[in-house]
Amino acid sequence: MRRVLLHICCAPCACYPVRLLKDKGFEITGLFYNPNIHPYQEYLKRMETLKEFAEKEQIRIIYLDRYSLEEWLRTVVFRESKPLRCKLCYQMRLETAASVAKNGNFDYFSSTLFFSKFQNQKILKESAKSAEDKFHVPFLYIDFREGWKEGIRISKELNLYRQHYCGCIYSEMDRFYSNK
Template sequence: MTRLLLHACCAPCSLEPVRLLVEEGFEPTICWANPNIQPMAEHDKRLDELRVWTADNDIPLIEAADDCERWDASVALLGADRPRRCRACYALRLSEACRVAEREGFTHIGTTLAVSPYQLFETCNDVLEKLARRHGLSPVIRDFRPWYPQATARSRELGMYRQNYCGCRFSAAEAAIDRARLRDERKAQKARRSASNG
């Protein structure tokens, strides 16, 4: 088994990557490094869920120090510019995970962010690859997105807490706008159908 430090954004997103990586012969240790999650009550809720799940499944968990002030000073100022903001956010979180991996003697590093179709997949991989090399680690880059529906179903079955936005206050607003747009589209479709049915 190869020891792997797996940065995790939350418990539901960890389910399938952990299963698949174990099948591949890795021995994952989860690393929490998420100073992006706002508000703090939400941050703590996601971390608590991850603590419970890792403890129940005998998966080691390392909690990195979350420097929320640093996130605000270096990422939040990019505001609504999502590509730049998310790149900076991935860099902050994954550099902390790489630092932990190096300190704890891991050789491989990955992230559960690669399961979510809502993340900027290429950007995240690019950031992970560059940071891993800088820290002398091998990046484990996988596309877990095809397993996202399964992760959603399994986390529901397990009664896990599931959030409906990525983490920062900008993503909470963006997700609310998206949901409102989808609601409006559904209403418009329904109205068109009733009109055509006479």
């Protein structure tokens, strides 16, 4: 069975990719590494939601539970505008995923970020390719956006917590602060 390490940004985004990869015959291990989720209480909430989802879907998850907030902020400082900050944020998470996949002898790595219509898919793909080259582990590309409606349906059916902003403090401001 082909083994894939699936970086998971949050449980709702994982619903469709996990079902699809299972249907395609992959053995899935999830990876939770998201220092981009702020503040810490929100991070905990998303991690707990993933634990709930993993139990329901019977998948193993590796939790890299180091909340490297400072490292994330230092990475994007003075480069906070989009799409640059997202590029740096993708690189940080996908390179970690590729590194864990390499160390664990996985056949592939991928990410639930490829499910989101709100992410910059072109930059995301470039970042994954660059992580693939750097760590010499194949990146499995599937455009999970094709299952956008199905993913939302599953997340509602499972009664999962669904957040209202991407993750970082800047995305929270973009979403709720209208006086810029």
